[in-house]
Structure formats: structure tokens, C-alpha cells
Amino acid sequence: MQLNPYEMLKKQIDDAARYIDIDPEYFDILKEPREILEVSLPVRLSDGSIKVFKGWRCHYNNALGPYKGGIRYHVQVNRDEVIALAGWMTIKCAVAQLPFGGGKGGINCSPADLSIDELEKLTRAYALGISRFIGTDYDVPAPDVNTNPQIMAWIADTYEKIKGFSQPSVITGKPVEVGGSLGRSKATAQGGVYVLTEALKALNFNNKDLSCAIEGYGNAGSYMHLLLEKMGIKVIAVSDTRGGIYNPKGLPASELKEHKMKNRTVSNFPEGENITDRELLSSNADILIPAALEGMINETNVSDIKAKIILELANGPVTPQAEKMLSDNGVLIIPDVLANSGGVIVSYFEWVQGRSGEYWDESTVDKKLYNRITEAFREIWEIKGRKKIKMREAAYVTAIGRISQAMRIRGIWP
Ligand SMILES: NC(=O)C1=CN([C@@H]2O[C@H](COP(=O)(O)OP(=O)(O)OC[C@H]3O[C@@H](n4cnc5c(N)ncnc54)[C@H](OP(=O)(O)O)[C@@H]3O)[C@@H](O)[C@H]2O)C=CC1
């Protein structure tokens, strides 16, 4: 039976626990969120009717600093998913040595069915609902699936109106014009590229002629395509909710992005052949990059996978059962809590810039991201080799070590 995301998180913590010598109580604490706010959001739609949406914001753990994590708009969003995503943020921030804990939020909705005015009303209602639960030194949201800089700007604006003063670092992933950081839009993919480059070096694969398939063509997936093309890695297949496209000679990134913007899907791109998402997962690409949702690689399709490396740009894309089968077959899985940490790392830079009022150029942001994420890669790679464990277990070992140490030093917890 497939585990839900929260059960996946708890299983991943249990798997790592075997390699960490700390009191078991820390694991009990780490498997539970500290608090979760549930809000109902009545919104008057353009046809005059009122629809009530449900939203959540979870505070998972703040031993290392303010809660940090994105906001998701999706029809699948539910309480357990938000908890799992907040738990993964807790591990991720500790892996990257950020002064943050983990949080996450979401609204159960279908943004594609809302007009822009309805989306703004819903966002402002959510911002009002969670305003007492966020703050620059308390909980700092950011974008995730189906949310973007415009939505972050509406949340910042609503929050500042409630407080009556400017508070740019209450949220990250804002447009540059209102205090966002250069480099944040591409940061998740850019961090993924830095991590992948280190992995290829470590495996002695860097001089090979490599191909890649990307599942999900939103912020993370489409920027990844662009950056891989620049690196000389051929992207032969990509997909979104409406289908996929395949070309063994490589798909051109800019043209495909333009096609996606015009048609709202990658399918029917003239320079490729339409495929299903399942066909993408089983394509003959060397590297598979899930950049959509949780649990997409699971017991039902894992045996089809031929890639040698899986770079998890999505959160929780590989179920623990599928991970075991893939690892037994020698597939390297570069875990989400490292592979997609570029987003929150640059969010941290945005938070720092907003607090100091000094803004950096893009090459400074990129260099700082490179330094931080490659250091995290090298640390995890060393632990993986020394303890002979999976990369995910090594990442959890280092993160849980840091979080439990902070809990211990703080003394009484909570
Ligand atoms: N944005 C960020 O800063 C970060 C994001 N992440 C993670 O990366 C992943 C993607 O996020 P992001 O790019 O921001 O989100 P977006 O909303 O920008 O893009 C999500 C993409 O996934 C596609 N998708 C959704 N469901 C499926 C499916 N069943 N099959 C194929 N494609 C699907 C969507 O298709 P369609 O275009 O048709 O809607 C869309 O192209 C998520 O797991 C997120 O948590 C991780 C770290 C940071």
C-alpha cells in the first residue's frame, strides 16, 4: 500500500534513526508538527456566489530558527500533506545550515479554475487568516506549487496593511520590484544543477554524453531544462498534467517554454512526439528529474525506470518502497532535502537582504548559493560513503544531528 506523504516522512526519519546515536525521544518529537492552523476562507466569486475554501499553515519545528517554507495551491492539498511538506522543510533547512526551522502552508483549490480577481481575493483572505501565525522572526512563507511572485506580493501587501508598517522579510519569493532577490525564480533549478554537477564529478560521469527526462514543467522543471541545456545535457522528455513530449535528439528549452506559455501544455510541441507521463518515467534517459508532486515514482511504475540517477527537484517524489527497489538496483537518488534546497537557500538570502536593506547582484547570489549547496553535497556524500548508507539517510543523519543538538542546548523543549 502506498504511504501518504506524512507517513513517508515518518518512515524516512525512522530509517535514518538507525544511524544516529541520540535519545529516542528526539525522534518522537521530530515525527510530530508543533502546531497547525486550519482556516476556512469564504470568497465571493465573479458569478456572485460564495465558495468556502480550506487552508492550512503548519509550524513543524523551530529549534534552528523561524519556521520557513512555501505555500501550495492545489486540489490535493490536505492537512497531512502540509504537515509532511513542513517536516521536509525542517530537514532541508538543517541540511543547508540555514538559521530556519520548517513550516509549510496550502489551500485546497484549483487555481486554473479561478479568475485573476478570484485568485487575489482568495490569497488575501488566506493572508488575513494566517497573519497572526507568520512574521519575519516567526514564520516566513514562500512560493510552492501553483503560487508565484505575484501571490507573494499580495500576501506581503495584506500583511503590511494589517501591521501598518513595512515588513519585506515576512515572505520570500517576491517580485524583485518589491524586495525580492535576483536569482530566486531560477534558484530551485540552479541549486539542482550545482548538486547534479557535484554528483556527476563524484561518479566520474561528468565527461559522458548524458540525457535527461523532466517530469513537471513549472517553475522548477522548466528552469531546469534551460540550465541543463546550457550545461550540454540533452533533455529528451518532459511532461505536465496534460501530457508529455519526447525527442531523442533533445528538446529546445526556449522554444518549448514559449509553446507551454501559449498552449498551457508541453504536449503537441511540433519538434517532438507526444508521450504519456508513464512513458516519460520509463524513457531511456540517464537522469530522471521528478519536478511535480509527491509519490509520482511508486510501486506501480518503479520497475519501468531505466535512469541511473534520480534528482528529486519535487518534494517527496519517490516513495520509500520505490526507493528501496531503485537503490537495490544501483540507482543513485539525490534526495529532495538536498537537491531542491536551492529555492529555500536563495529565500534565506532574500530574507537577509530585506532585513539589511542592501540588495545583491545576481552573480553574488549564485556564488553564495553554489558555496552553500556544494558544501552540503560534500558533507552528505562523505557520510554516505563512510557509513555505507543512502544519500537520503546521510542527509537525515546530518540534519537530525543539528536539530536535536539545538533542542538539547535550548534545554526545555518545547
Ligand atoms: N518553487 C520552489 O521554490 C520550490 C519547489 N519545490 C518543489 O518542486 C515541485 C514543483 O514545484 P514548482 O515547479 O514550484 O510548481 P509549479 O506549480 O510551478 O509546477 C508544477 C509542475 O508539475 C506539473 N504536474 C503536476 N502534476 C503532475 C502530474 N501528475 N504529471 C505531470 N506533471 C504534473 C504541473 O503541470 P501543469 O503545468 O500542467 O500544471 C507543473 O508543470 C514541487 O514538489 C515543489 O514542492 C521544491 C523546492 C522549491
Ligand SMILES: O=C(O)CCC(=O)C(=O)O
Ligand atoms: O523558499 C522557501 O522558503 C521554501 C521553498 C519550498 O517550499 C520548498 O523548498 O519546498
